[in-house]
Amino acid sequence: MLKKSPYTAIFILLSILMVSACSRHSIYDTAIGYERSAAGLEADMITVGELSIAYLKNAEANEGDTIVLVHGFGANKDNWNRIARELTDDFNVYVIDLPGHGESSKPLDLGYRIEEQVGHLARILEALDINEMHMMGNSMGGGITALYAATYPEQIKTAVLFDPAGILDYENDMVGMVLAGDNPLIPSKPGDFERLMDFAMEERPFIPWPILSVLEEKAIANQEVNKVIFAAIKEVGITSDFRDAINRIEDPVLIVWGKEDRILDYRNGEAFQQAIPDSQLVIMEGIGHAPMIEAPEESARLFIEFAKARILKAS
Template sequence: MLQKHPFTIALLLVSILLISACSRHSIYETAINYERSRAGLETASVTVDELNIAYLRNSEANKGDTIVLVHGFGANKDNWTRMARELTDDFNVYAIDLPGHGESSKPLDLGYRLEEQVEHLAGILSALDIDEMHMMGNSMGGGITALYAATYPEQIKTAVLFDPAGILEYESELVDRVLAGDNPLIPSEPGDFKRLMDFAMEKKPFVPWPILGVMEEQAIANLEVNKVIFAAIQEAGFKSGFRNAITAIEDPVLVIWGKEDRILDYRNGEVFRNAIPGSRLEVLEGVGHAPMIEVPERSVRLFLEFANPYISKAG
């Protein structure tokens, strides 16, 4: 997504492309590559168990620690570019497109329960030779990050959970809508993607209309796999297995939650804090479901303050 402040650059870029009669898809590709470049990231891919996995990594590696970023349901690696821009000077950042998402393979029969996605991610990181990292996840990715820390504690230096899925002790507006047969997280027709953004975020980034249109097309094209993944992960919030699993986490954990989150009620943050020994909770006023997009600089500051004792001095 486009940065909040370089509006004039982004608008100029879009205007030039429109005048040049470029297609909406060309505009999208140019804009998204511009954002990746500004964040110091480049695209790459790896094959894992016959799956093509797309990801973003530093354009220039450094001697800092590794940070792995895990997106949420229906999202992708580019959800992290605003935050990564604040990190790539000092850390080696990897933003992964999980199977079923973004530009990665999308088999319908892969298995998308949270614990299954932990194993998919472990295979990806092994293929990338990453065996020690700070891991951050949002929503579904937050639940995956928590389970990853519980399963592979020796690999995690710190974990940051942004509005994590996995516990639904306090139900949200989303639950009411899903039970009524209306899931705003799964776009199926024109207009649904804007509705999704309005529902998910309190502080929405500026996205020019040609780019928004392509993002909507991509979301609608993923309708079937999104239904499969949502059905697989929603079970976790109503079962005790997830909560029991995360009580075993020994790594340092920071939970960050937007108080205006309509998808997952921020009060579940206290449940996470009580379940994970020694964890810390930060609730952000005026922020929705995606703090790393809505307030990237503040999100980075919270991470750095929390993780400072665990960051390698060489970084």
């Protein structure tokens, strides 16, 4: 099984492909496929109403609990491959491309407010016959995870929020940039995607040029739907409805925030902790907006220890 193969093997494979003059897209497809396989994941699709939904799941199911991973704005299911590597031996992992993202359908008129995305996710999980799970979410996905736990408490065993959106008591540079008409989260021209990665992560992982160029191409192609989604979710942090909703959460919640986050200020973690009863907050030094990418082993360890402690406490 390839799951425990080191990531250096991916770069060796890429070198061979580049020498053999494969196209950028072929190199991208091969590298992403290898990374998924190394994480113990395989790709699949499901139809939910009029939507085609792409997702990743364990290549080999086991007797462990189910974990659902929810990506952030403008991201996709492959953002979770690195942390999934640490989980698929003991858990059944499902990673969803939310509508409007990745390889899933992208209707402009679907409705992308946080509460609407919770409804979309609930229908997807019902179609996948998942009715009890741990859930992790990053950024927008963290806000979705929190509101999902408040809406469907009977389904959630534990929830982990990585740098979640939804409360904006403390602002940082990104707010001013967006107000000035320069949104670093929506690439629109060459160079913007690399700028986004540098902005979002304190130390971003190395990505070879052929893969980076395809990722940028895809991001630029998605800018229209990204603008629609961003407009739908940007008001959530300045209303009390979200905070009031998550105050009703009864499930165990772990909040993890990168202290160097330039998108959502880490001090908002305290506001989340105050809003969610009996929640736990961990601030990760030297980490930006995506702990599960920047520090996958540590992020997985925090979840596993939290889940074990809470499950033992409840038993």
